[in-house]
Amino acid sequence: MELLEVKNLSKHYKNFDLKDISFILPKGYIMGYVGANGSGKTTTLNLITGVLKCTEGDVRIDGLSREKGEQVYKEKIGYVGDESYFPGHLKIKHIRTVIKNFYPTFSEDKFNGFIRNWNLPENKPIKDFSRGMKVMLMFASVLARDTKLLVLDEATNGLDPVMRTEILKLLQEYVMDGERSVIFSTHILSDLEQIADYIYFIHRGRTILYDAKDELIENFLLVKGESAKIPPALKKELIGLEEKTYGFEAILPSDKAELLGNAFLFEKPTIDQIVIHYIKNREEQ
């Protein structure tokens, strides 16, 4: 059963076009939404939350579009961005009051529990919080209510490893009941290796790859060897060929493995390597 359906989502700007983004995120799964800076990740996530209006396309959460029921649609979403969206002069007590007023499923006890566990200062204005504290406050504000979809936009960037590990654990717990899902954009692709079930990769507003993470890793090989030995038939299939001091490195679709012969080394790539070589390939094109 799908939780998030994105169909032909497009957004036109003067200098940038997000074009035909389509995917389905089933309930109980985590999707990593990856791409270089300026590729359209934040635009997509803002279109999902409804902060931006799409030029074309449709987004549904649990079968409901924003146009059909804006309030319920937004109640289903928990958003954590790379920067705190809480006005800096407010304090935790103000955030608590606002959330309590707007979300019927808000649990004050749960919220207070997060605040205590993460040692967030009750009486300091939010502008005096560290970056980590601001992120944790955003997490507390969304995890203390009944959301269906967590939308995270670079939320773990700039956090120390301990905090990042804690957040990744929280996300895994969040989807554990099989009813909720997470869409997660990040530059730290090692985080995705750990927790993502699906990977959606965009570049300059266009879809490059979209698959289950394990499938994606299975579908590619990381190939290394001497550049001079690459036969033309293989060169045509290599993705993001990169010259290094020891030779070349590139990605090859697994179904073309027979072209390798015995002259090259190959191994399973990481998501990081797939993404980097795909970006290189696109840049060259």
Add this chain to the structure above:
Amino acid sequence: MRALHFMKIDYMLTRKQIYLMPVFFVLAWAVGTGVSDGAMSLLVTCSYSLFVASIFSTAPFSYCVGKNRGFLLLLPATVKERVAGRFLYGLSFVGLLGGFCAILWGVYAMMGYELPLWAVALGLCELAAGILLMALEFLFFYLFGEGKENWQHLSNIVRTAPGMAMFFGMSYYVGKIEEMQSTTAGGMGIDLEALAGKFMQAGVISIVAALLLTVVAAAVCVKVIGNRDYA
């Protein structure tokens, strides 16, 4: 109901200036008594208070800009509710200072000052002008400046200039009214008390008209920003 919650958020965002309101009101009273006395000083006090209200009522527009925009936009509500909440804040803010003025009128009455009905009616007209000014400023901010960070100078002009014009305009007319009443040489000797009924009607009609125009302004804002990004 959610509109009321949005109004509360605006009070939360601007709570520091709310604490300053009594200070501004005392200042307005000092300005009023400096310019004139009796009912005339009250009219000047009211116009100064409404001038202050027209500046401070737009403050929420400067708190949720840039990265803070998400704070209000992600809350589960419609554009209509959010805009209605902001206009309720504006109205209640102008009403708050209008209330201060009403209390001051009461205090003056108890102290035995003569407070003619036509002056009360003019006070109502001032309140109507304050409401209308707030509505027009809100309309401007929603249509052209909501959420923009680089509008500081223009938004400062929009905030202060109309209210200032209203204050100086009212102060000028208070002087004119005193001249009209005067029976000494050069005065017109008009008996304004005889026209008090008409003044009162005009006062009430202007309040109703200002409220209706505020509703219209809010509806225009909802219509225009409804399909806009970050709205």
